Amino acid sequence: MADRPLRAATTTPRMNPLQRFSAVIGIDTHLLGMVGILAALWIAFDVLTNGIFLSPRNLFNLALQASVVGILATGMTLVIVARHIDLSVGSLLGFIGMFGAIVQVDMLPVGAWYTWIVTCLLMLVLGALIGALQGWWIAYRGVPAFVVTLGGLLIFRNGAWQLSEGKTISPLDETYRLIGGGIEGTIGEFWRWVTGAIAIAGIIWLSLRTRKKRQRYGFSVKPLAVEWALIAVWIALVVAFVQTMNTYHRPRTEIPSGIPIPFLILLLVALGMTVVAKSTKFGRYVYAIGGRPESAELAGVDVKRITRFIFVVMGTLSALGAIVITARLNAAASVTGTMTELNVIAAAVIGGVSLTGGTGAVFGAVLGAVFIQSLENGMILLGIPTPTQRIVVGVVLILAVWVDVVYQRRR
Amino acid sequence: MTGAAMATSPPLVEMRNIYKHFGGVHALEDVSIELASGEVLGILGHNGAGKSTLIKILAGAERADAGEIRIEGEPVTIENPRDAKTLGIETIYQTLALAENLDAPANVFLGRELTTQSGLLDEEAMEHETGTVLNRLGLQIASLRETVMNLSGGQRQAIAISRAVYFNAKILIMDEPTAALGPEETAKVAELVHRLKGEGLGIFLISHDIHDVFDLSDRLAVLKNGRLVGVCRTRDVTKDDVLGMIILGKTPRGQPPRDAGAPGESVPGAMGGGE
Numbered sequence: 001m002a003d004r005p006l007r008a009a010t011t012t013p014r015m016n017p018l019q020r021f022s023a024v025i026g027i028d029t030h031l032l033g034m035v036g037i038l039a040a041l042w043i044a045f046d047v048l049t050n051g052i053f054l055s056p057r058n059l060f061n062l063a064l065q066a067s068v069v070g071i072l073a074t075g076m077t078l079v080i081v082a083r084h085i086d087l088s089v090g091s092l093l094g095f096i097g098m099f100g101a102i103v104q105v106d107m108l109p110v111g112a113w114y115t116w117i118v119t120c121l122l123m124l125v126l127g128a129l130i131g132a133l134q135g136w137w138i139a140y141r142g143v144p145a146f147v148v149t150l151g152g153l154l155i156f157r158n159g160a161w162q163l164s165e166g167k168t169i170s171p172l173d174e175t176y177r178l179i180g181g182g183i184e185g186t187i188g189e190f191w192r193w194v195t196g197a198i199a200i201a202g203i204i205w206l207s208l209r210t211r212k213k214r215q216r217y218g219f220s221v222k223p224l225a226v227e228w229a230l231i232a233v234w235i236a237l238v239v240a241f242v243q244t245m246n247t248y249h250r251p252r253t254e255i256p257s258g259i260p261i262p263f264l265i266l267l268l269v270a271l272g273m274t275v276v277a278k279s280t281k282f283g284r285y286v287y288a289i290g291g292r293p294e295s296a297e298l299a300g301v302d303v304k305r306i307t308r309f310i311f312v313v314m315g316t317l318s319a320l321g322a323i324v325i326t327a328r329l330n331a332a333a334s335v336t337g338t339m340t341e342l343n344v345i346a347a348a349v350i351g352g353v354s355l356t357g358g359t360g361a362v363f364g365a366v367l368g369a370v371f372i373q374s375l376e377n378g379m380i381l382l383g384i385p386t387p388t389q390r391i392v393v394g395v396v397l398i399l400a401v402w403v404d405v406v407y408q409r410r411r
Numbered sequence: 412m413t414g415a416a417m418a419t420s421p422p423l424v425e426m427r428n429i430y431k432h433f434g435g436v437h438a439l440e441d442v443s444i445e446l447a448s449g450e451v452l453g454i455l456g457h458n459g460a461g462k463s464t465l466i467k468i469l470a471g472a473e474r475a476d477a478g479e480i481r482i483e484g485e486p487v488t489i490e491n492p493r494d495a496k497t498l499g500i501e502t503i504y505q506t507l508a509l510a511e512n513l514d515a516p517a518n519v520f521l522g523r524e525l526t527t528q529s530g531l532l533d534e535e536a537m538e539h540e541t542g543t544v545l546n547r548l549g550l551q552i553a554s555l556r557e558t559v560m561n562l563s564g565g566q567r568q569a570i571a572i573s574r575a576v577y578f579n580a581k582i583l584i585m586d587e588p589t590a591a592l593g594p595e596e597t598a599k600v601a602e603l604v605h606r607l608k609g610e611g612l613g614i615f616l617i618s619h620d621i622h623d624v625f626d627l628s629d630r631l632a633v634l635k636n637g638r639l640v641g642v643c644r645t646r647d648v649t650k651d652d653v654l655g656m657i658i659l660g661k662t663p664r665g666q667p668p669r670d671a672g673a674p675g676e677s678v679p680g681a682m683g684g685g686e
Contacts, residue, residue, distance in 0.1 A: 217539045279531040281524050284513075288521055291510035298472055298508040299574075300493045300522030358512035 030352045030407065034367045038374065045378035052381055056248035060260060062370070062377050063245070064181050064328070067262035068093075068321045069340065070369035073347040074273040075317035077365040078283075078310050080348055081290040083357035084138065084145035086311070088152030089344055092130065092318035093325055093337025095156035096123050100322060101169035101332030104176060116176035123319045130156070131315020135308035145311075153341065161334035170331035180327030181260035189246070192259050196242040203234045262324045266366070269317065273362045276313075286310060290358035346393065347372050350400040354408070372396075421484030423448045423613040424469070424582055429478035431464055438464045439475070442639045444632050446582070446613040451604060453616045453628030453645070455657055460634040462617050466584045469615075470502040471495035482582075493522070499581035503588060507571040511560040515552055516541040518559060519574045544573045548603060565596045572603065583607060584615045589623050601627055621653055635660040 021032070045053040052058055072089050079086045104110075104119040130152075137148045171177075178185040187195065207227060214221050221227075245259045277283040285306045288296040297303045321340075326332045351368025353360025372393060379389045424446040431439040439461045446452050454462045467473040469480065471492040480487055482498050489495050495502070502508075509518050516537040525533045525540070538555050545551060550569035552562065559567060568591070575583055585604075589597040604627050608614060616624045624631070625645065633640040633656040641662040643653070656662060 213535045217535050219535065219538065275531070279534075281526070281532065284517060284521070284524060284532060288510040288513060288517070291512035292508075295506075295508040295510050296521070298470075298492050298502070298504060299510070299518075300496050302491075302493070358510075 049381045060248040063263040066370045066373040067266045070266045070366045072344040073365035073369045075314040076348045086149045088149040090337040090340035091153045091156035093322045094160040096322035097326040097332040098160040098163045127315040127319025131312040135311030139304040139307035168333040181262040185261045270366045425481040427479045430476045451614045453624035453631040456634035461637040501575035501580035502584040505587040544577045586617045
């Protein structure tokens with residue numbers, strides 16, 4: 001009896017070529033599909049616009065435009081995975097942005113070296129505090145996140161208006177503005193290669209370390225050739241990205257722009273949030289709660305504390321988004337960020353984050369943000385009027401979720 | 412191991428005069444039970460008799476309105492599942508309480524993850540340990556990285572058991588452990604109960620079906636309508652006696668109404684008056 005397993009080993013599931021490919025390279029088929037669709041969209045737009053879409057200049061703009069929604073979408077991933085929603089992030093962009101503008105323009109000395117640092121820190125702290133407050137209502141007072149953050153949407157949008165009595169505050173601190181990725185807001189020739197080199201070193205180190213560890217425990221590993229081929233592909237992508245960003249020159253100069261700072265922030269946030277989601281206890285608990293909150297609680301997870309912390313993270317990322325968007329606009333208005341919450345939720349959902357909770361990757365949500373921004377950007381280049389653009393995004397949203405439903409049913 | 416042998420040292424678990432009501436419904440009224448190390452106590456009763464509520468209070472999933480819990484003689488407060496686990500109380504729920512969207516190692520270590528020196532999750536170590544504990548229990552899962560929702564009922568049960576046993580539990584609560592299993596898997600669970608009992612664990616087996624627990628239990632406690640009908644040594648009674656207790660709420664003739672050394676219980680003369 002003792003040598004018989006409880007249930008015979010499962011048969012190896014039948015896999016189609018795509019699934020097998022995704023298993024080999026270790027990326028989810030859903031994400032792989034996303035990348036494929038995004039690539040198809042880009043090529044289509046490029047053909048339709050006679051090569052404008054994939055020009056370095058447009059890619060530079062696209063990177064810039066996708067940043068704010070992408071940053072927020074990483075946090076929205078955790079929120080939705082844990083079966084919640086946050087409708088207040090757009091209003092928070094406006095409110096925290098207005099707060100930051102007032103701090104740096106009215107309260108701190110104009111042009112001092114520390115003005116931008118103090119402003120950013122205060123904004124991030126405010127974002128975390130607002131997130132903690134909303135999270136407290138949701139986790140400890142049992143008010144549904146939809147209601148709390150819908151209240152937050154009204155409160156912070158109009159709070160922004162009251163802070164400035166409806167005025168737009170501009171211009172902002174010069175150093176602060178660099179974060180928005182304006183003409184000077186990029187990392188130049190030298191630093192972009194440093195960034196690229198760090199990324200490449202990181203890829204190699206991470207791949208080989210994981211491999212070594214799996215071997216130590218006697219687990220199966222990919223063939224060494226496949227491992228290196230994968231590393232080579234990643235390195236090629238990094239080099240291609242850095243090179244593209246570099247071929248766009250600052251207007252009327254020969255100076256390469258390098259990577260816009262907001263996009264660099266997005267990359268770092270996406271990387272950091274992926275680590276948080278996949279490799280920390282907190283991230284593990286977020287997914288466990290999304291799977292079944294009661295089970296997580298019975299397993300010993302402090303569901304309330306984790307829930308509140310999810311909103312602290314979302315609030316902090318909202319503040320980061322507020323910094324980027326006000327820096328880019330060089331102004332804070334009470335309407336800044338209106339409707340952004342819907343783009344952020346759409347980005348997460350298109351990126352494969354399931355509204356039923358428990359599944360979805362940070363990287364997918366970022367791809368979703370890039371996808372939505374690519375759609376808008378491409379349609380603008382084609383001269384399609386704004387209302388039509390929004391209609392298309394709406395249709396795409398429904399289609400994306402439909403594809404996900406079909407995909408889930410097939411599993 | 413039971414009875415006189417335990418008289419010198421305090422019992423592993425004592426639940427005394429436990430009360431719990433939901434709204435106007437009295438789920439538990441003045442229930443007291445004890446469990447010794449290396450003992451299996453079957454808790455029987457119809458659906459709604461209060462057995463699940465009783466063990467949920469011990470597991471930290473519910474809080475008693477009144478009553479006292481002692482572990483090895485020490486009064487303890489159990490406010491949530493984390494408190495219970497700290498005290499060495501592990502529970503295998505009927506629903507198994509697994510996160511279906513996660514894999515086996517994630518479930519076994521949920522709430523108590525192994526981390527590397529940098530504080531990040533040590534996936535490889537958890538996968539390795541999960542394989543080890545499954546092996547030790549004579550259980551097996553082909554693909555540890557598969558999400559639980561794609562596994563069979565027996566495999567899920569294996570994960571839930573591994574999770575309860577891995578962290579050196581002193582007290583194991585099994586709620587309807589074999590209700591969802593086939594004959595072969597049921598035998599497997601029975602063997603496991605014997606083994607863990609031999610290792611000195613105290614085990615609560617909860618069931619509404621006497622056949623599930625009769626052969627495994629050293630003693631049986633019967634609940635009806637939130638009250639304790641009685642506790643008896645399994646070897647002193649027949650299944651029919653116990654069925655009588657479950658259905659009629661009466662202790663069998665010639666049988667002491669309660670177990671020796673279980674103080675504080677009101678002796679039920681005619682029970683089941685709540686209906």
